[in-house]
Amino acid sequence: MADQIRDALIDAAAAGDERRLAELCAAHRDEIRRDFPSWTRVPETVRADPAAVQRYGGGLVAVAQCFAARLGDPSLLDRLRGPDESNPVIAWQRSLGQARALMGEARFGVARTLLAGALAGADGLQGSAVASLLPITHGMLGECCLQLGEAGAAIEPTVAALRLCEAHGDIEGVLAYLGNLFEIQRYLGQPGHAATTAERYAAALESAGHVGHAVGWRRRAARVRAGEPPNRVVAVVDGERHELADLGAVSGDRRVEFVFERNRLTLEPARRRAGDGERLGGEGRHAEALDAFREAARLDPFDPHSRYLAGLALLQLGRHGEAVAEYEATERLAPGWFNCRADLWLARELASGAMTAELYRMVYLLEDAPAPPQEKVRLADAALRTAPGLAPLHLFRGHALRALGAPAEAASAYRNGLTYAAEPDFRSRLLSALGMTTESAPERTAALGEAAALPGGNLIAAAMATVALRTS
Structure with missing residues (x-):
């Protein structure tokens, strides 16, 4: 019975189910107080697996914290701390918790100092708990270095964490630190190294049985090795990311978003x-x-x-x-x-x-202000009397007309804007909008085709035109 209570507590803690954990602690408080001292010795069946040791230890800490916070009983925390808080492993675990909280607040400099101190204090320690804590500490230290803009310094601790996980067969840790290393190498502008790391990530996924995800990572490795652009647009279809080159026709009932992807x-x-x-x-x-x-x-x-x-x-x-x-x-x-x-x-x-500053203000308001569309049409008309050749006024007037359910008038506004649009970004947006609005199939194809191919144009407009052409 005692083992069943212990296992249920650790399962709830590992799942992050604070409500279930609190219910178990309240229902079995006497048994937990009685048996907790024996639980602090890690069972033989757990010791051989570093990940299981970490899960077990984290569960006991969560139980002790629940007793202190919910039941007003700090005795279990006191037992974990040991006399005068002298238990080095408990102190290490506490440092990791503090460091993670600091990282969550973006206080990476303070967290890095704490983690470096924890590693220094762990020198000479041995045992299964040490084996589970070392890669985590090295990995967190690498994250801190990267987030502080010191990507070069992030390599060594991240590689150390990766090697420790590989030595213990911790596939989740291997994937986590390969992913971190990949981002560090990209940030350093090392596409060759990053591509090799992505290939290692794909191989690790395959060994874990995730063949589909591995294919995506091999494509990513090839793209990085070939020279990843500093910025591009990818399509997110029903929550799944696709390179535009790989995306075929998309049916009208699917949700498509376009997002930027940097190197x-x-x-x-x-x-x-x-x-x-x-x-x-x-x-x-x-x-x-x-x-x-x-x-x-x-x-x-x-x-x-x-x-x-x-x-x-x-x-x-x-x-x-x-x-x-x-x-x-x-x-x-x-x-x-x-x-x-x-x-x-x-x-x-x-x-x-x-x-003039006044004309810019009008363009800004037409694009970003939360005014109703009929008001935007009125403002655009007034501005066009002053500057009839300003292409963005026609673009945003067309958007307002389309919002009012007047597609023919909107298409006319876009055509008028194209008469004056020499700047590629505004021109591509006008073309894409016209292609999405006109009832003429030839005009649609021509407008979308030009928007998709226009050098120096708006990347989102080009992406929308590209996908629309394949769907038309």
Whole structure:
């Protein structure tokens, strides 16, 4: 009976089912208090498997924490800590928990220091618990180094974690650290090494029986080895990612999204700081938002989004020449990122004096403001009386008309915009929109074909046109 209670507790903890764990602790509190001392000795059947040891130890810690937090009884935690908290393995586990919490808060520098200390304190320790904790600690240390922008320093601990998992036959650990190593090598701009790692990942998947996923990773390895572009668009069909080149016709009842895929991940500290900037910008605090975006760019020099958002903040501040520089940097890092090419054109027009700030504000409002479509049509018409040759006004007027259920009028607006659209990003968006709206099959094919092939055009518009052509 005692073993059944213990196993049920550990199963609930491993599943993250806090409610079930609390119910078991309350229902069997006396038996758990009585038997817990014997449970702290890892059963023979568990010791041979490092992953099982980790699961077992984590379960006991969760039970002790539940007793302390839910039942007001810290005695089990005290027993795990040992006299004066002198048990080095328990101290190590506690350090790992603290480090993971710090990483969840993007405090990677503090977490790295804690992890390095844990490894130093583990020197000379032996046993199954040590064997299970070592790869985790090395792996977390590698993650911290990468997120701090020190990808070169992340290699050694990640490889150490990988080798330990390989030595113990821990396939889940092997896959986790091969995946981490792949991202580190991509971030370092080492496509040959990254491709080899992806091939190793595919082989590990095959050995675990995941043949279908292995095929995808072999394709990924080939793509990286051939020279992965800094930025491209992939299609997500009903939640499954597809390269555009591999995607056939898509039936109308399937959900299709288009997302950007870069050759590097975005570091978490930069992503969070850019998010801070977006919130500030949404509150109209554009100078503070700019500071946040520039800090994000410092935290991850390869992140295009922080530079892209900095360009928008600068336009809102009327600093048009600086905005041009930020959009040019975005285009270098990730060609075609969102609407960077169109925004760069607008920034250059503003900087040269060819466009007034009032006209830019109208374009911005028509694209991003949450106004009803009939109001946007009215605003676009007023702006077109001042600047009839400004292509984006026709584009956003067409979108508003389409939202009003007037496809013929929308198609006419797109055609008018194409008369003036020399800038490729706006031209490709007009073409794609026209192809999706017109009732003329020849016009649809011609518009979509040009949108899909236009050099320097909008990547999302091109992707939508590509898929629409295959489905028509």
